[in-house]
Structures are given as structure tokens and as C-alpha cells.
Amino acid sequence: MIYKSIVHIAFLGPKGSYSHIAAMQYASNRHFNQVIEHSCRRFDDIFNLVECDHAEYGVVPIENSNSGLIDEVGDLLLNTRLLLVDEITIPIKHCILVNNHTDINQIQIIYSHPQPVQQCSEFLKHFSAWKIVFCESSAVAMETVSKLNQSNLGALGNKQGGQFYGLHSLLTYNLSNSHKNTTRFIVLKNTNIAVFNHSIATKTIFIISIKGQSEKLCEILKVLQFYNTKITYLRPRLLSYERPRNIIIIELMAHINNVYIQHILIELQKIAYSLKILGCYQVTPLTDVIFHYNRKLL
Numbered sequence: 001m002i003y004k005s006i007v008h009i010a011f012l013g014p015k016g017s018y019s020h021i022a023a024m025q026y027a028s029n030r031h032f033n034q035v036i037e038h039s040c041r042r043f044d045d046i047f048n049l050v051e052c053d054h055a056e057y058g059v060v061p062i063e064n065s066n067s068g069l070i071d072e073v074g075d076l077l078l079n080t081r082l083l084l085v086d087e088i089t090i091p092i093k094h095c096i097l098v099n100n101h102t103d104i105n106q107i108q109i110i111y112s113h114p115q116p117v118q119q120c121s122e123f124l125k126h127f128s129a130w131k132i133v134f135c136e137s138s139a140v141a142m143e144t145v146s147k148l149n150q151s152n153l154g155a156l157g158n159k160q161g162g163q164f165y166g167l168h169s170l171l172t173y174n175l176s177n178s179h180k181n182t183t184r185f186i187v188l189k190n191t192n193i194a195v196f197n198h199s200i201a202t203k204t205i206f207i208i209s210i211k212g213q214s215e216k217l218c219e220i221l222k223v224l225q226f227y228n229t230k231i232t233y234l235r236p237r238l239l240s241y242e243r244p245r246n247i248i249i250i251e252l253m254a255h256i257n258n259v260y261i262q263h264i265l266i267e268l269q270k271i272a273y274s275l276k277i278l279g280c281y282q283v284t285p286l287t288d289v290i291f292h293y294n295r296k297l298l
């Protein structure tokens with residue numbers, strides 16, 4: 001446990017975004033007494049704030065159970081010197097947020113971040129006449145609908161967040177394509193939080209960049225298979241088609257000082273164009289996110 005009186009946390013805002021929920025949940029898990037919220041409009045602003053020490057922690061989404069890697073965050077990780085010190089997974093429950101008496105049939109325009117649109121694509125097929133306007137976050141979407149205060153507008157967001165903007169929620173069952181929709185957020189920091197006890201569940205995450213495509217990827221997989229380490233995440237992303245270059249984020253369930261991990265890193269360094277350790281941290285069990293969040297709102 002970490003006890004610190006005032007902690008600055010940056011996240012994709014404004015208030016009521018899923019990132020805000022995750023950031024507040026992290027603060028609650030860590031028993032921070034007082035949190036100064038730095039609500040950012042873009043992911044790179046979050047990275048910059050933490051890099052410049054204006055915020056101690058940055059909370060960003062890395063992966064959604066439906067739509068996969070958040071590409072922009074993956075790309076930012078390649079170039080940052082920040083470290084991953086923790087992660088938090090929260091349930092994502094999208095609904096439609098509207099002004100006062102708006103009925104679902106009155107809606108003509110939906111404001112949303114691109115991620116919820118992707119995650120609710122099956123549901124949205126039933127309302128193909130809706131015009132979709134993309135926003136920087138689900139909270140910006142809700143804020144916009146609230147400010148415009150028209151009965152033909154709706155936002156894709158979450159019920160709790162909608163309360164910040166005085167919106168009503170329609171269709172509060174899960175609108176996502178799959179029954180269980182969760183997003184994993186990572187916590188970024190300038191310095192590492194040391195994990196001394198190797199027996200507890202610990203992850204090591206690194207990012208590799210490779211030139212060329214399939215052969216290098218196969219070589220990497222062979223190394224991982226040889227050392228038989230538990231892979232909890234592996235995701236390649238093609239950065240450029242012209243001169244093929246891939247980044248691969250790999251997450252292994254072991255401490256960085258584990259002898260096998262050390263061998264793997266040495267082997268992979270020979271194959272990769274670049275290899276960067278993103279972090280090594282203890283995995284905390286899932287907690288009841290919405291409970292803490294509601295308590296803060298009421």
C-alpha cells in the first residue's frame with residue numbers, strides 16, 4: 001500500500017469518461033488521501049504531463065476485450081520514457097445518454113468516442129439512420145449533448161458519467177457486441193515502483209520493434225516457446241506498409257529478474273530492431289469498480 005497525501009493523476013477527460021472512472025478507482029485502491037485530477041483532451045497530453053512531472057501518474061486505456069489494442073496508446077509507448085507501474089481493468093457498460101425527455105425514436109445524431117462505436121457496432125446497425133459525430137472521449141460526447149440541449153441528440157457513454165452532465169440514460173443494458181466488455185488501463189509513472197517479492201504475481205511488459213514481417217515474428221515466437229513462459233498478452237501492430245515495420249507488445253507473467261526472462265530478453269534483443277522494457281509490476285486482483293465510483297458521486 002502507498003500512502004501519500006496529495007497525488008496528481010492525469011487521464012483522458014473530462015469528468016465522467018471511462019478513463020476518469022479508472023483513474024479514481026486506482027486512487028481509491030492505493031488509498032491516496034487527496035487527488036488532484038488533470039483531465040486531458042488527448043492521450044499524448046497525458047504522457048507529456050507525467051514526463052514533465054506535472055502529474056505523478058497517468059492512466060490510459062491499453063486494451064479492450066472487444067476491440068483490442070488502443071493503437072494510439074501502443075504507438076505512444078514506443079517513444080515514451082515513462083514506465084508502467086500498475087494496471088486496472090474496469091467493466092465497460094455503454095448506454096445512450098440524452099437530455100430530459102428525449103425518446104430513442106427522436107434521436108438523429110449520436111456523439112461518441114470511436115471506441116464505443118466500434119464496441120457497439122452490432123447495436124448501431126439497428127439505427128443505421130443515426131449520424132455519428134466522433135469526439136475526443138465519451139465524456140466530451142456527453143458534455144456536448146448536454147450543452148446543445150436538443151431532443152434529437154444522444155451520446156454513447158456510461159450511466160454514472162451522464163450524471164455529471166444532467167443526462168438521462170436510455171437502454172442501460174449492455175450495448176456492446178459481446179456480453180462481457182472490459183477495458184484494461186495502464187498506470188504510467190516517471191520512476192519505477194520496485195517489486196521485491198518475486199513469489200507474488202508479477203508481470204513484465206516490453207515493446208519490440210522489428211523490420212520486415214513474418215520471419216522475425218516467427219523467430220520471436222520460437223524464443224518464447226522455447227522458454228515456456230506464461231504469455232498474458234502479445235499483440236503485433238503494423239506501423240508502415242511501404243517499409244514493413246511492426247511493433248509488438250509482449251507481456252509475460254514473471255519478474256524481470258527471473259532467469260528465464262533475462263534469457264528471453266537477451267535472445268530477443270538479437271532479433272529485434274529495438275527492445276524496450278515498459279515495466280514490471282505486481283498484478284492486483286480485480287476490484288468492485290462501480291461501487292467506489294458511485295460512492296464518490298452520491
Ligand SMILES: O=C(O)C(=O)C[C@]1(C(=O)O)C=C[C@@H](O)C=C1
Nearest residue numbers: 017018019061113115137138183
Ligand atoms: O472515451 C472514454 O471515456 C475513454 O476513457 C476512452 C476509452 C478508450 O479509448 O478506449 C476508454 C475505455 C472505453 O473502452 C472507451 C473509450
